Amino acid sequence: MIYTGKNNEYLHIETIVQDNCIILKEQIPESLMILWFTSDNNNITIDNIEFKANKSTIIFLTEFHKLEINKINEVQLIRFNRAFFCIANHDSEVGCKGILFFGASQVPAFMIPPEELEKFTILLRMFEMELDSKDNLQLEMLEVMLKRFLILCTRIYKEQKQIPNFKQLDMIREFNYLVEKHFKSYHRLADYATLMNKSSKTLSNYFSKVSDKTPHQLIQERIMLEARRTLIYTDLSIKEITYEIGFEDIQTFSRFFKNNEGVSPSEFREKSVMGKIVNT
Structure with missing residues (x-):
């Protein structure tokens, strides 16, 4: 079931099985x-990592994310575009910028507790109606x-992953989001410190208190x-990839890649x- 609005709003809710799993591969801007x-017993690969x-x-x-379908028994798809619901604009209310979608290096996932399953089922039925x-x-x-739906997911994800209160993570969430937006242009911590009107030292000190990774590591990971992704899923040359992700020359990119x-x-x-290459 698909909703399309007058201003390009897009929402797609669909039950996916093996026969129609090609829907998951559709490119929606x-x-x-x-x-x-x-x-x-479902099996997918995200960015060359098996789930x-x-x-x-x-x-x-x-x-x-680059998604490959290995085996799908049944999955409920909810897909929406920025015009329908902009995560960034609703961040203070929904609390998922940098948490549910824009983490710098891992795919967020959780298990619905049995006592919460009815809420999800009811919401899905309301969507369909x-x-x-x-x-x-x-x-x-x-x-x-x-x-x-997003608020419910955020609450459970916070609890299961033992994430501190969002107010304590405002700086990290904003940093992660900026990295997601600008990693091809900005590779230095100082660039993000400027965007956030902070000093590099302030960011580093804050991360050391609440995260096991430094801001520099998060930039490099992204x-x-x-x-x-580009090496695996595209035919771009090494030179083209070098410029695509913001390096000035192949030597610098190759050295960076090999070091990591x-x-x-x-x-x-x-x-x-x-x-x-085997990912676990």
Whole structure:
């Protein structure tokens, strides 16, 4: 079931099985995707990392993730674009910028607790009923239900991952979001400190108190993630990739990549093509 609005708003809710799983591969600009697995023994690959998902697992993906389908028994898809619901604009209310979607280096996922499953089921049914409505309040109602769904997910994710109070993480969340937006242009901590009107020292000190990673590590991880994705999933040359992710010359990019990955970009691509890179 798909909703499209007058201003390019897009919402897609669909039950996905093996026969129609090609839907998950569709490229929707500026979209975010929620995968709620409603059966056991599903297997997907995200950015060349294999995920085995059982019933009640929820995974959050952005348009930047590269998804491969290995085996789908049943999963509930909820996909929406920025025009329908902008995560950044609703950050203070929903609290998912830098948490559910825009983490710098890992795919957020959690298991729905049995006692919460009924809430998710009811919300999904309300979505389906509202998608059948055709009055001038439909968009507003659908936005409200999506917001409720995201709030429910955020609460559970916070609890399961033992994430501190959001107010304590404002700086980290903002940093992660800025890295997601600008990692191809800005590679230095000082660049992000300027964007946030902070000093590099202030950012480093704050991260040391609440995170096991430094801000410099997060920047490097995001650049490396994109480098791996581009090497695996595109035919761009090493030179083209160098400029695509913001390096001035191949030598600098190759040195950066080898320092982080242990092999050169060309060696990494060759091994990935041959199927010798194993991710766990």
